[in-house]
Amino acid sequence: MKTDLDQRELHSEGVQSKRTFAISLRNQAHIMAILRDTLYTDKILAILREYSTNAWDSHKSIGKGDVPIKVTLPTAMEPTLIIRDYGPGMSETEIFDIYTQYGESTKRGTNDENGMLGIGAKSGFAYSDTFTVTSWNGGTRRVYIAVLDESDVGEIQLVHEEPCGEETGVEIKVPVRPTDILDFERKASRLFTYFVPRPEINIEIPQMERTIREFGFFNTSENEIRGSGYNDSRGWVAVMGCIPYRINLDQLTAELEEVGVTKDTLKKLSGGLFFKIGDVQFNASREELKYTSVTKQALAAKFLALIDGYVEEFLEGLRDSTVSEWGKRLKTLDMMARLKVRIPERFKCFTDPVVTIAYELPPDPASPGYKHYQHPVTFTIHQDRSAENSIRVSEDTMLVIRDDQRPVDGFRLERYHYLIRPVAGKTIEEVTKELNEWVTRCQITGVKIRKLSDLPWSQWGHHGRVVRTLNQKHRVSTFRLLDGKRSFGFPWSANWEIEEREPTDQDVFVILHQFQSVNGSFYSEFQADREAAKILGATMPQVYGYKTTERVPIKEEETPGTPYCTWRVGFLLGLLTPARMNIVQMLKWADAVPEDDWNSREFRRNIPGGVKAAKKHLGDKHMVVAFLEKFLEGIRAVDKIPPPTQEAIQHLLRSTGKAAQLEFEANIKRDEILKTYPLLRLNDGLSKLGGKQADDWYDYIQLVDFSKNPDHSLTGASKAPETTSDSSTMLSEELAV
Numbered sequence: 001m002k003t004d005l006d007q008r009e010l011h012s013e014g015v016q017s018k019r020t021f022a023i024s025l026r027n028q029a030h031i032m033a034i035l036r037d038t039l040y041t042d043k044i045l046a047i048l049r050e051y052s053t054n055a056w057d058s059h060k061s062i063g064k065g066d067v068p069i070k071v072t073l074p075t076a077m078e079p080t081l082i083i084r085d086y087g088p089g090m091s092e093t094e095i096f097d098i099y100t101q102y103g104e105s106t107k108r109g110t111n112d113e114n115g116m117l118g119i120g121a122k123s124g125f126a127y128s129d130t131f132t133v134t135s136w137n138g139g140t141r142r143v144y145i146a147v148l149d150e151s152d153v154g155e156i157q158l159v160h161e162e163p164c165g166e167e168t169g170v171e172i173k174v175p176v177r178p179t180d181i182l183d184f185e186r187k188a189s190r191l192f193t194y195f196v197p198r199p200e201i202n203i204e205i206p207q208m209e210r211t212i213r214e215f216g217f218f219n220t221s222e223n224e225i226r227g228s229g230y231n232d233s234r235g236w237v238a239v240m241g242c243i244p245y246r247i248n249l250d251q252l253t254a255e256l257e258e259v260g261v262t263k264d265t266l267k268k269l270s271g272g273l274f275f276k277i278g279d280v281q282f283n284a285s286r287e288e289l290k291y292t293s294v295t296k297q298a299l300a301a302k303f304l305a306l307i308d309g310y311v312e313e314f315l316e317g318l319r320d321s322t323v324s325e326w327g328k329r330l331k332t333l334d335m336m337a338r339l340k341v342r343i344p345e346r347f348k349c350f351t352d353p354v355v356t357i358a359y360e361l362p363p364d365p366a367s368p369g370y371k372h373y374q375h376p377v378t379f380t381i382h383q384d385r386s387a388e389n390s391i392r393v394s395e396d397t398m399l400v401i402r403d404d405q406r407p408v409d410g411f412r413l414e415r416y417h418y419l420i421r422p423v424a425g426k427t428i429e430e431v432t433k434e435l436n437e438w439v440t441r442c443q444i445t446g447v448k449i450r451k452l453s454d455l456p457w458s459q460w461g462h463h464g465r466v467v468r469t470l471n472q473k474h475r476v477s478t479f480r481l482l483d484g485k486r487s488f489g490f491p492w493s494a495n496w497e498i499e500e501r502e503p504t505d506q507d508v509f510v511i512l513h514q515f516q517s518v519n520g521s522f523y524s525e526f527q528a529d530r531e532a533a534k535i536l537g538a539t540m541p542q543v544y545g546y547k548t549t550e551r552v553p554i555k556e557e558e559t560p561g562t563p564y565c566t567w568r569v570g571f572l573l574g575l576l577t578p579a580r581m582n583i584v585q586m587l588k589w590a591d592a593v594p595e596d597d598w599n600s601r602e603f604r605r606n607i608p609g610g611v612k613a614a615k616k617h618l619g620d621k622h623m624v625v626a627f628l629e630k631f632l633e634g635i636r637a638v639d640k641i642p643p644p645t646q647e648a649i650q651h652l653l654r655s656t657g658k659a660a661q662l663e664f665e666a667n668i669k670r671d672e673i674l675k676t677y678p679l680l681r682l683n684d685g686l687s688k689l690g691g692k693q694a695d696d697w698y699d700y701i702q703l704v705d706f707s708k709n710p711d712h713s714l715t716g717a718s719k720a721p722e723t724t725s726d727s728s729t730m731l732s733e734e735l736a737v
Contacts, residue, residue, distance in 0.1 A: 039126070040123065040126050040287070041287060042187075042287065043123075043126045043127045044127065044180060044183050044184055044187055045187050045191070045287075046123050046126055046127075046286075046287075047081065047123045047124055047126065047127050047174055048081070048184070048187060048188055048191055049191060049243065049286060050121070050123040050286070051083040051121075051123070051124075051172045051174075052069060052071060052083055052191070052192070052195070052199065052242075053241070053242060053243055054085075054121065054170075055069040055083055055084070055085030055087070055170070056069060056085075056195065056241070056242050057087075058085045058087025058088065058169070058170065059085060059086065059087050061087060061088065062087055062088055064086065064087065066197060067086060067197070068195075068197045068198060068199050068200050069083065069084065069085045069086075069195075069199045069200070070082075070083070070084040070085075070199060070200045070201075071083055071084075071188065071192070071199045071200070071201045071202075072084075072201075072202050073181075073184050073185055073188055073201065073202055073203055074176035074180075074181050074184055075181065075202075076178065076181065079175065079176045079177070079178055079181060080173055080174065080175055080176060081172075081173070081174045081176055081184060082171060082172070082173050083171070083172045084169060084170070084171040084172075085169050085170055085171075086168060086169040087168065087169055087170065088137065088168055088169075089135045089136045089137030089138075089168040089169050089170055090135045090137055090170060091135075091137050091138060092142060092158065095133070095135065095142075095144060095156065095158075096156070099121050099133070099156070100122075100146075100154075100155075100156050122154075124146065124172065124174050125146070125148060125154060127174060128174055128175055129147060129148045130145060130146060130147045130148070130175070131145075131146050131172060131173060131174045131175070132144065132145055132146070132171075132172070132173040132174075133145075133146060133156070133170065133171075133172060134170070134171040134173070135169075135170050135171075136164045136167045136168045136169050136170075137168060139163060139164060139165065139166070140161055140162070140163060140164060141161065141162050141163070141164035141167070142158055142160070142161040143158070143159050143160040143161070144156050144157060144158055144159065145157050145159050185203055188201070188203070188205075189203065189205050189206060191244075192205050193205060193206070193207075193208045194239050194242055194243070194244050194272075195242045196242065210271070210272075211271075213306055213309055213310060213313075214305075214309055215273065215274060215302050215305040215306040215309060216239075216271055216272050216273040216274050216302065216306045217271050217272050217274075218269060218270070218271040218310075219235065219269075219270040219271050235269070235270025235271070236249065236266065236269075236270060236271060236272065236273070237271075237272045237273075238272065238273050238275055238280055238289060238299065238302075239272050239273065239274055239275065240275040240276070240277055240278075240279065240280060240282075241277045243286060244272065245280070245282055245286070245287075245288065245289050246287065246288055246289070247273070247289065247299060248288070248289075248291070249263050249266055249267060250263075251291045251296065252291075252296055252299055252300055252303075255296045255297055255299070255300035256300050256303065258300065259300045259301065259303070259304040260304070261300065261303050261304050261307060265307075266303065271306075273299065273302040273303065273306065274302075275298070275302070279298050280294075280295040280298050280299065281294070281295050310335070311335070314331060314332075314335045317331050318331060318332070318347055318350075324445050324446020324447075325350075325443045325444055325445045325446055326393075326397075326444050326445065326446035326447040327446050328347075328350050329350045329355075329393045329444070330393065330394075330395060331350075332347055332350040332351055333350075333351070333353055333393055336351060349443060350443075352393075353392060353393050354390050354391070354392055354393070355390060355391055355392075355393060355442050355444055356389060356390040356442075357375070357376060357381060357389055357390060357391065357438055357442060358373045358374060358375045358376075358389050358390075359373065359374055359441070360372070360373055361373060361374055375389060376434055376435075376438060377423065377434065378422060378423055378426040378430045378431045378433075378434045379401075379420045379421060379422055379423060379426070379431045379434065379435060380420075380421050380423065381418050381419070381420060381421075382418070382419040382421055383417070383418050383419070384415075388418065391416075391418050391444075391447075392416060393444075394416045396414060396415070396416040396417075397416045397417075397418070397447060397448065398414075398416065398417045398418070398447075398448040398449070398450060399418050399420055399435065399447060399448065399449045399450070400413065400417055400418065400419050400420060400449075400450050400451070400452050400455065401420045401422075401428065401431060401432060401435070401449070401450070401451050401452060402419055402420060402421050402422065402452045403428045403451045403452055403453050404451075404452040404453040404457075406457055408452075410457045410458055411452060411455045411456070411457055412456075412458070413455075419452070420435060422550075424513035424514060424516065424518055425513055425518055425548070427550050428451075428550060435449065436449075473493045473496065473498060473515075476498050476500075476547075477546060477547040477549075477552065477554075478498070478499050478500060478501060478503075478544065478545075478546060478547075479496035479497060479498060479499055479512070479544065479545040479546075479547070480496065480497050480498075480499035480542065480543075480544055480545075481495065481496060481497075481526075481542070481543040481544070481545060482494075482495055482496065482497055483530075483540070483542070487527060488523035488524075488526070488527060491515075492514065492515035492516055492523075493515045495515070495523070496512075496515060496545055499544065501544075503544070503546070503559055503560040503561055504560055504561060505560050505561060506561065507544050507560060507561030507562070508541045508542070508543050508544070508561060508562055508563075508564050508567045509543065509544045509545065509546055509559060509561045509562070509563065509564065510522050510543065510544075510545050510546075510563065510564050510565075511545075511546055511548050511554055511555075511556050511559070511563075512545045512546065512547045512548065513547070513548055513549075515545075515547075517564075518548065518556075519556065519563065519565055520565045522564060522565075525564075525565075525568065525655075526540075526543065526564070528651060528655075529568055529571070529572065529651075529655070531648070531651075532572075532575070532647075532648040532651045532652065533571075533575070535644050535645055535647075535648040536575050536580075536645070536648050536649075538571075538575055541567070543564055544561070546559060568655070569655070569656055572651075572652045572655050572656045573652075573656050573658070575652055576649075576652055576653075576656070576658060580649055580652075583637075583641060583645075583646075583649060584649060584653065584662070584664075585634075585664060585665060585666070586633075586634045586637040586638055586641075587634070587638055587641075587646060587649070587650075588634070588664040588665075588666040588667065589630050589631055589633065589634025589635075589637075589665070589666040590631075590634035590635045590637070590638040591634075591666070592627070592630075592631050592634065592666040592667075592669075592670050593631060593686050593687055604635065607628070607631065607632050607635065608632065610628060610689050610694070611625065611628045611629055611632055613689070613694055613698075614628050614689060614698070617695075617698035617701075617702070618698065618701065618702070623669075623672065623673060623676070624673060624677075624689075624701060626669075627669050627670065627673055628689070630665075630666070630669065631666075634666070670686070673686070674686075676704065677700070677701055677704055679700060680697070
């Protein structure tokens, strides 16, 4: 490799004497020890790199660049490193006059070879006190032993020579400590991934997973070159010739900013830059680059070219009309993950790694502040037994329509497989149609869609477990509801028993899909009806279930018998006998004065005394007295009715809609009193007729009565007027003021 020396011109005046700097012969051993022991921080990597690079250079020098060198790594049986080339070899003169001399090199006049320092050939002394050099040159094979002698300078000795014909090349042998064998293997497997061609080696060199570009490459995995000796914490190398050099991004801050490449982006990635020999400079150990202005500018320019080339290639791919929207999402997310660069605004729709299968509806004036969404109506999305409303963008993403009722475990769905389950009563055709509409709406055309029946099924599910035996209930269509004390719950099939029979007109039935009623909340209704019937002494019928499927649909109107939702209304109405309707009236009378505050509760406790006081003030025939007597009768009647019976009767009223149709005497009488005596409505006066201010309220009632019938006295018993006059209303308003 050609040297890049600075050109200097010296101007001196008044010089009286001078002498040049040199290496002291007396301290020669000291200088050599520095080069030998302190130059390399990784001595194992140094001898692998220096000797294999020299071998690679020797092939290039005679036009054998496509011939691999040979490397034999140390093993437990043979703990020796051997590096062999088939270049020109070295004569004895070259061994003694060049190979042994620090600083001597024959490669400084060309950029076809890596060497130039004149130090690497002696790197064996950095690890061992001795190594062997064998040279095939000029028809003679010579074996030399290099050793560190007593002077600590080192010498090389010719120990054998013999004819070798036309064979040429050099072989280096370095003895290796057994404890270092694994380190040699690990570092060699990383170093030689950059050699072209790869050496012939006695171990398998792992293929680096890289994305190759014109100006460099990106590592597919963030940890691809960790531990190789060629990466700092950022993981970038400059590959020049066959040697990778670590790149320190902190040395390039200004240069990267100048070309518009962010250092933070590069620190999140790893990879390499390709350089021709001589494009960048390196330090004496070859472990680091020499960060001259030329080197830094070359690195920055190469980083810019690498990233620009990748971005351009990416954008061209997104403009391709043959690439699906799903493919564009994958490309965009891959680029964001690798380069962390800004994505143009026109491609922002492809940057979300999660796609929601729903869209926001316009605001609803009835519920301001709440967001409403439209979801699919014919299917639901499930992943690993959990309901989802979104899918992740991945190469492995697949939407699988469940058209097969065999256990899902047998299909071995993977992590990014989403199961599309039809909603009860919906056909596969309806599901497929709506799914395709959502795929288009969400801009994910091209995502893989399959039917479950198209996937292989095995009785061996995940983790090697046998898939549970298919429930026989899934193979038949007629069932009998299991009647008992248990509550209905999941699995829904456990609530039914197979019943082989033909439906009749006397049957009570439900239509089932996945063992749930297609019409109403059957399980909760039946359970409540069963409890009410038990309390009231009635008997529930046997209920049959008929399963409807996509292939064999069953319609309610075409099935003999009565649907349960229709049957139950008539059944519950039949339980509302005249006696129970009387109880309903009593329940309403007992609630005529709601128990909603302290006055009401106090009044209900003292109602007998309240009735007595009312008679004293108003007489036995007064409408208020009659109301209070009926209220007392209702309370006493209800106290004799067990609470479960009351709840059962209330259930009958709610379930049949009868409560909305009834006219309750208690309501009529109370409304009549409140209309006649308006202040009782405004001040909740009915509940105060038994309290400390009861006399004041009786005075008010008598005053209203007097306004309607001036002939009767304001004191003593009186009879309430039948209608409310304008004068009474005016009087009430005056009293209110």
